[in-house]
């Protein structure tokens with residue numbers, strides 16, 4: 032079947048609508064990841080402005096080669112790798128048909144990444160990227176792009192699996208997309224630090240199906256030390272949804288919630304507590320989204336939100352709060368204006384329409400918005 036994405040034409044076996052995991056024998060192609068790939072192309076365009084020496088791009092888990100072909104169309108010197116011989120054949124024929132240059136190789140991505148140095152490496156596996164993280168950070172020069180589709184382990188819904196994969200304790204909270212991203216980024220930062228490198232997240236986003244982060248590499252060990260200072264713990268009250276962050280590699284959980292006195296405190300960490308994106312870079316990526324992207328409208332909306340999203344390590348969900356307080360929900364802008372009018376910062380969060388970030392505590396949000404439903 033023929034697919035056209037971002038002005039690039041490729042052949043794929045069939046489009047399995049809604050597929051998010053590899054099932055069956057066909058070479059994998061997931062149409063629902065188009066936004067992920069569109070943003071990747073915009074990142075590759077913006078990144079070259081930031082780091083002009085970036086030329087080589089490894090599509091480490093290529094499948095049909097759609098990412099590699101799209102990167103090659105942007106002028107990158109592309110290698111597509113896959114363990115599956117049928118995928119390699121298809122990726123090579125897609126590269127050839129596009130006339131962009133580029134080579135598909137039948138290699139285990141881990142062996143290839145240890146053998147060769149690439150400027151940009153893109154990890155897009157089934158499930159967790161952790162089995163590929165070490166060679167990616169050991170050898171890549173400039174940028175590592177990472178998708179994780181194992182959202183249940185990442186956000187703590189499958190906690191034991193999350194602990195095994197990511198070497199930290201994730202917790203299932205009302206801010207699970209944020210938890211997932213911060214578990215993922217934390218694990219990437221720690222992996223890079225093993226090689227005395229700093230992996231700085233310059234753009235990260237999450238949806239129901241996956242988390243995606245772009246990490247710029249800095250070879251200074253002192254910078255890696257600095258980044259580790261932005262990892263730590265979140266303490267979450269299961270009763271009133273109050274949360275606190277502690278920047279430390281050693282946890283000192285409170286015995287009780289400082290807001291409601293409950294002892295039902297969840298402890299998550301060590302996770303990434305610093306910024307998940309660089310606002311200036313996000314804006315430059317947004318400017319690189321072009322109308323030929325199938326997801327142009329959604330990508331621009333998401334990047335606009337991300338560019339101004341606060342750096343707080345957790346987000347709130349207005350509906351969850353209002354349900355807890357026995358109130359009816361308000362329009363999002365009205366709700367956020369009330370929080371701002373009380374002197375706090377508040378921005379929508381890109382995860383979904385009722386998610387927001389603020390520097391106000393749960394008690395301060397409650398007080399600031401009480402007048403919106405005086406009956407409650």
Ligand SMILES: C[S@@+](CC[C@H](N)C(=O)[O-])C[C@H]1O[C@@H](n2cnc3c(N)ncnc32)[C@H](O)[C@@H]1O
Nearest residue numbers: 059092093094112113114115139140155156157
């Ligand atoms: C989710 S698919 C990649 C999708 C593709 N990047 C896209 O955007 O459509 C994962 C691919 O990784 C390949 N794979 C799994 N383990 C691998 C390994 N160790 N080295 C290289 N490829 C691998 C699988 O054969 C599969 O084609």
